[in-house]
Amino acid sequence: MRDYSCPPLVRPMRSGGLADSVYETAAREPGLPQLARRDSPDGSTGPWREMTAAAFAEKVLGLAKGLLAEGVGFGDKVAVMTRTRYEWTVFSYALWSIGAQAVPIYPTSSPEQLRWVLSDSESCAVVVEHEDHAMTVGSVCGGLQSLRHIWQLDAGCVEWLTESGRLVDESEVHRHRVAVRPDMTAAVIYTSGTTGRPRGCAITHANLAVECDTLIAGWGGLMGEPGQQPAILAFLPVGHVYGLMVTVLCVRGGYLLGHQPEMAVRDLVPALESFRPTCLFAVPLIFEKVYARARMLAVRSGRGDLFERAMDIATRYAEAVEAQSLGKGTGPSTGLKARHAVYERLVYRQLRSVLGGRTSNVVSGGSTLSRDLGLALAGAGITVYDGYGLTETTAAVTAQPPGRPRFGTVGRPMPGAAVHIAEDSEVWVRGPMVFPGYTGLAESRAESQQAAQAERAAWGGEPGPAAHAETGHLGSPLRPNNEEMLHDGWLGTGDVGHLDDGYLVITGRKKDVIITSGGRSVAPMVLETRLRAHPLISQALVVGDDRPYVAALLTLDPEVLQHWRSAMEQYGPSRPGSYNMTEELEREVQRAVAAANTVVSKAESIRAFRIMSGEFSMEDGLVTPSLKLRRGAITRKYAAEIEELYAR
Template sequence: MAAAPHVGGLADVVFDHADEDPHRVALGRKDSDGRWQDVTSAAFRDEVLALARGLIAHGVRFGDRVALMSRTRYEWTLFDFALWAVGAQSVPVYPTSSAEQVLWMLHDAEVSAVMVEHEDHAMTVASVIDRLPQLKRLWQLDAGAVEELVESGAHVEDEVVHRHRRAVTPESVATIIYTSGTTGRPKGCVLTHANFMFETQTMASRWESVFHSRPGDEAATLLFLPLSHVFGRMVEVTAVRGRVKLGHQPELSAKALMPDLVSFRPTFILAVPYIFEKVFNGARRKAEAEGRTGPFDKAVDIAVKYAEAMEARAFGTGPGPSAALRMQHQFFDKVVYKKVRDAMGGRIRHAMSGGSGMERRLGLFFAGAGVTVYEGYGLTESTAAATANPPERTRYGTVGQPIPGTTVHIAEDGEVWLYGAHVFGGYLGDPKATDAVVHDGWLATGDLGALDEDGYLTITGRKKEILVTSGGKSVSPAALEERVRAHPLVAQCIVVGNDRPYIAALVTVDQEAVEHWLTMQGRQSLTPAELVRDPDVEMEVRRAVVAANTAVSQAESIRTFRILAHPFSEEHGLLTPSLKLKRGAIEAAYETEVAALYR
């Protein structure tokens, strides 16, 4: 268990690492030609120090709050550590936020300066700046903000920065992260340096072995999760503190991500289930296009059986893979599994997944293919992970055991409660909301779950998302939605039925998967309008629904569904930055379609 820190702040490690090993490669950064360039510990320290001097020159002082509105990129990490070096507090703003959302967060946090990525972000801030009298400065990354600040701070002595840095204590506030707001107005979670120190030190020490492809190699990870979300921030800080080479990728899409995985070659990644689903579905489509569907499906079956046998051996309930299974596994490792690993850069042997649940069979496949995915669970209020599967005994389909120093309790109504040094102190300026979720240091998460006999947690749903039909049947939608999404043509599924006579669903399809499926059938592409009426597409989605219904009672089953022409997107306010469904917003946006399901 990580010891509670007694002194210092998050920025100290940048200076400590530069003193201890100045030539170690700390980060990777793309140049203007798109090639990765190494950044040493000493070079990063110098950049942080120069930017910190510039922040001081522009009037940023200890305790000031500075908003960061950008996609995931190198400069965000640079700003984070420079702000922490002067004792300032960073306030992440989702880059897709509307003007009203930006206004609320900047006003609520009393932000005095804001860093944006590009002109569109600058215009969003400018549209509400007349209602933000406390906002004094705006810097734009794509307009040379870093260079401008560094130049402005050239006359500031290094010792001025160090005086600020030495004044930071573990109890100092590091950041205000606003909840992504699946319901209601986002609330600002106040997280301290101590919260992040405990969380990241625990992850770095307990899971250090999974950072590497093999013992002794250089640990490296490519961060593509949004840094405006607590999961991405935890990865950022853990990598810097844990001496893991860190690269940044700004787009959370398979098309943009896969080439950078190949060029950066991380040894492990942290992602959401969507990424692993995309990798798997992409591999299967390639096999279909090559006329090798049968062998691929056989390889999947062998991978799952192999991982199940290894899991049983780890828990003392089985002898492990048989000789015959080992031989089959070895064969498919050369012809199938290696290709899957190569698609992720070739060096990945471990990964961590969070944000939402991963289907057990998908986790077993990746483990059998040589990439163990450790599922975890946490919230913004718990500084990311509160539970995670341990390296030596992974139980697929669960979110693991409490991380060292954390206690998990299941309340009488099934709600998951958490206790530990990573639990936040409260919501900014909202004691009433804080008191509603924090009880004598225990965090009431709002999630429903169960602990098995070995202390592994399974999340079964959200208290607020439980649907109650007009017949009085309570239904947790998450499990049904996950099973429907297991079909390769399905992108998203939202289950509806609150105060309705039965359960129904809205479904979106994966356009890339549908295009491939049509090609394999010798058919031409369909427009979105044609796609939702196509009887063959409807039949495939119906199969997904029927398969999902086999796991629940008739009263809980999906009776009918509708295919939508376009996916739910963050840009339209229907997804959170971590790709969770905003149920209220979706039902409001598709009010007509939902009503039609009950006619």
């Protein structure tokens, strides 16, 4: 099978923009809880306090008036460099209320990356969290002629801007808002990219609307129990399209939206326990970490064996349910159901409590979740709906069908979308959620300025309410890239995979395929996924291009490692000096490597590995904000260590 498509489920947005839903919900259900925030300055601690739809609309309107008062106009771009905070949501909808565009920037960006995005996007203002960010912007703003403002959240910029716009009539905001068209750009999101310089993806109001409306119509029943208002805790970086989509989904769907600025499991788990979401949107690494934490807590309490037996039953139970849902089996046997019910009381309920206790369905994106982990979680009462997409597809372009997930795949095309497998196995996609093109390219500057001047002249010197249909916004015409935008509207994703009864299986990235010196092609994803299944291993990078065999760089989970060392000291040989802790750790990791090698041929197996001294991180530029490894950056930084693997 090379092609599969699904008919559309919703009509595309025909008029207006994303901000309309804020004011419409406030008019229809003013008392509906819309946002939840905490008392601390950055929203990371304290009790949750709800904000109604009416109060949210008032905040958005007040800030929009302030932006107009400070000279932000129709089509202007404002960069927002912040973690996932309540203020991000208010700023984005205030910008959309006046026809401006949001340019999310990761707060971990280096000065060079920051300068590139601000310059390439021609942002007129930037919002930062604190003084350190403001100083970083100040260090790179020389020569940025379009940048006029730096606003700081912890200096009270939201309140200051709202006060600045107090005398602006609210009709001015609505005059801009009604001029917004669906095909205009809502956000310019720069691809985090594992290689190369980021490019700005112009995501339109229509792209985000059809993506979110499709999820609400087709998957809304999974967001919470019938009659219950869904509650979603947003913690994914808002600089990533996945995080942006979750924000828009909640506002359009009338869900309660909470914000958690830190994504580390030690900070995330307490937030989940207090917020108690009804559904969870995350990346596979979060689920891997949560599962490892649950296993570790079970071992610490002396229930490690019980946990392992319970998860074995959970996996078998989920396999039987999956086969039945796909018409290939009769479901769990009576005996399996009985054992599953026993472990429900003893183990599964406690595992779900880590996610707050109200979550039975979760969504995974960013990369593929392993089939083994998906089955184990599903059997424990947490069904993972894995999806697949890119920045260019406004997050998901495929998703698991409700009630019929096939674990180990990324589901079928979203309603209205299609998937095609090219001759070289590259995955091509198309649909209304696919972006119109890249923006901010340097070679289009003169053309951009001419278009902007023409619009301003046509509107009496003010920013015009509409751009040309092919630009979608003022200031930077969209330029589809011929390497990605293929014939007949297909987008080449750069990923390789195949279709199985309409379900898409991703096997790796075209550019990541390793060719050994013996000519063997190795897709590293399958090995890396299997390695991360071991509790100790946090990250895995397989190498071997032009080498005689495959090797791996591995990092260990600090919390699990500490627990492992304590266990070895307590339960190891009676004479502590009779064994070497480092050698024991090496043997344990070797067992994980041997287990991973069972899923590939001998020629593709890992022959050598190195345990790194610490985890790869965003701060050192080795991990993208969606927690993917930057292969090129890692292999360059650790070139000497990789050479040692082949010099032995």
